[in-house]
């Protein structure tokens with residue numbers, strides 16, 4: 536589904552140059568739940584951003600379903616982000632004045648649909664993540680785990696083949712975090728979807744199909760494929 540070849544990225548701050556990604560090559564297959572682990576500053580978030588075309592590499596190639604993302608113009612890039620990728624963040628990023636179902640509907644609104652037309656799908660997705668009875672609640676009336684389920688439903692509403700999650704359990708207690716990982720695994724294994732998550736939690740990572748360990752902008756040797 537996604538193929539990275541020799542992807543490098545440097546950041547320059549004043550005189551200093553930081554190599555965030557150093558010639559990373561990687562294949563992400565459909566239907567797999569993949570975790571990215573490694574110490575702080577290893578390049579995990581930078582890699583995740585490259586996978587979702589939130590950032591572009593200095594060199595190297597990123598192909599999505601055989602197409603070179605580097606050749607996309609701005610319009611194709613925003614189409615890609617809107618339709619092919621669902622993002623889940625550590626701090627949920629829900630809109631506080633909207634109800635749970637309205638938050639789930641947001642990507643459809645950004646795609647020009649009305650709230651009314653988005654509602655059935657938003658409710659269906661909330662039901663699928665176990666929150667049918669919380670649809671009208673605002674984020675402040677939900678627990679952290681529930682807020683992250685809303686965020687996952689929102690990530691799914693455009694039916695993207697790729698879900699990217701940056702520390703999705705970082706703000707949750709360990710039991711709730713484990714339940715969230717189970718939900719992400721179900722999402723990956725339930726269809727031809729890939730789910731890629733960055734995590735600091737090695738126990739959580741150990742439950743995924745594949746653990747990619749990063750160190751100093753490179754994929755460390757221990758890239759364990761379990762299936």
Ligand SMILES: Nc1ncnc2c1ncn2[C@@H]1O[C@H](COP(=O)(O)OP(=O)(O)OP(=O)(O)O)[C@@H](O)[C@H]1O
Nearest residue numbers: 546548553554555574575576577578579580581582
């Ligand atoms: N926008 C930026 N400007 C400058 N330097 C950056 C930028 N983004 C990342 N970096 C640097 O690139 C390196 C990799 O950062 P990245 O956020 O990918 O690491 P990480 O493994 O996700 O770390 P953490 O676990 O702490 O979130 C770090 O040294 C970081 O300081």
